[in-house]
């Protein structure tokens with residue numbers, strides 16, 4: 532028997548099977564041969580919420596949740612955050628290697644020259660109510676771009692794919708900024724090609740009557756770092772959605788819109804908005820112990836704490852904490868930071884959080900920085916979606932070019948009625964509908 536194999540004995544019929552182990556995994560399809568008879572479908576695995584299922588092989592992002600390690604294409608996140616611009620990291624994620632100077636210049640030039648939106652897309656945005664949530668506007672407008680670039684549906688053509696990737700990376704900050712301007716009733720600001728990616732984003736958000744908007748270099752750099760930290764996180768909920776929609780060969784605009792919809796949930800990208808609401812609710816440091824008791828009693832969750840993969844300090848949270856200090860040197864300290872620091876201190880010493888290995892995640896401090904930078908909580912998830920678009924696209928491209936991938940289609944364990952005969956309406960007794 533091979534040593535890299537799993538020996539399985541089926542106690543139903545005492546038959547033994549050998550299943551190869553590759554890269555620490557067995558292939559679920561190898562279990563199909565385990566059956567009790569010719570009519571038996573074969574064994575499946577049952578894994579709601581994909582707790583222990585690898586859906587792909589990927590060379591993009593590595594996470595060791597127990598050790599608190601995050602690497603993009605092999606480079607530690609700490610080194611990338613310290614030394615790179617966001618677009619440099621975007622190039623790395625999308626192409627597999629850090630760019631040379633000429634490659635970076637070409638990439639930055641290309642992204643810079645695709646930031647404009649078609650005027651009809653601006654009109655489309657006008658249709659939203661004044662109080663529409665920016666994430667709803669973002670999702671819908673990204674999806675609407677699919678109608679502007681119908682050739683995008685040729686997803687198997689590498690040149691067309693590359694063009695849509697540039698378009699999406701370039702245009703998501705413009706859409707994001709316009710959702711903000713719309714909600715404030717302000718005129719839209721066209722992109723400024725003389726600015727960097729984040730400076731231009733800040734320009735489109737906040738320029739008023741001045742000739743040219745100049746962001747504070749430290750604040751622009753802080754946003755750039757936040758974008759780097761949020762760019763990819765392997766097979767998270769929204770990336771899984773991106774791959775699933777993309778596996779049906781839908782175009783990348785609607786696929787990114789679907790992924791962004793998943794991101795908008797409070798358990799995923801919406802968590803940073805919830806963290807700020809929670810800090811507001813807590814109000815003062817004196818109220819922290821009572822709030823922790825509420826969490827422990829199961830009445831609510833400590834937002835920004837816990838992670839499906841990290842059972843250690845999220846390495847992004849550490850960099851964000853460092854960035855927060857730099858930002859507050861410019862903007863002045865924020866009382867919410869004091870509450871967050873104290874909340875973290877108390878939680879990390881509490882048996883409930885220690886036992887469950889719950890640590891601050893990326894969302895715990897990011898909202899506080901976003902607020903210090905001048906963003907309203909409604910914009911936080913949009914700020915997450917801008918850089919994560921790069922990760923979604925890198926993962927989508929990898930999926931499309933992976934010969935092993937097919938349309939994503941999980942199995943189920945059916946628990947309903949097997950078969951029953953139709954009952955005419957006058958003979959039905961009705962069912963009690965429970966919520």
Ligand code: COA
Pocket residue numbers: 797798799800802826831832833834835836837838839840887889892893894
């Ligand atoms: N506050 C309080 N308890 C928490 C918690 C939190 N933030 N996160 C997890 N727990 C508890 C669960 O209640 C559960 O306790 P139990 O074993 O007594 O039932 C245990 O820790 C395991 O959590 P579980 O829900 O199984 O983990 P998960 O991997 O399914 O969920 C998250 C991961 C991220 C969805 C979850 O930690 C969470 O909801 N966090 C808050 C939202 C958030 O910050 N999301 C951003 C993620 S980057």
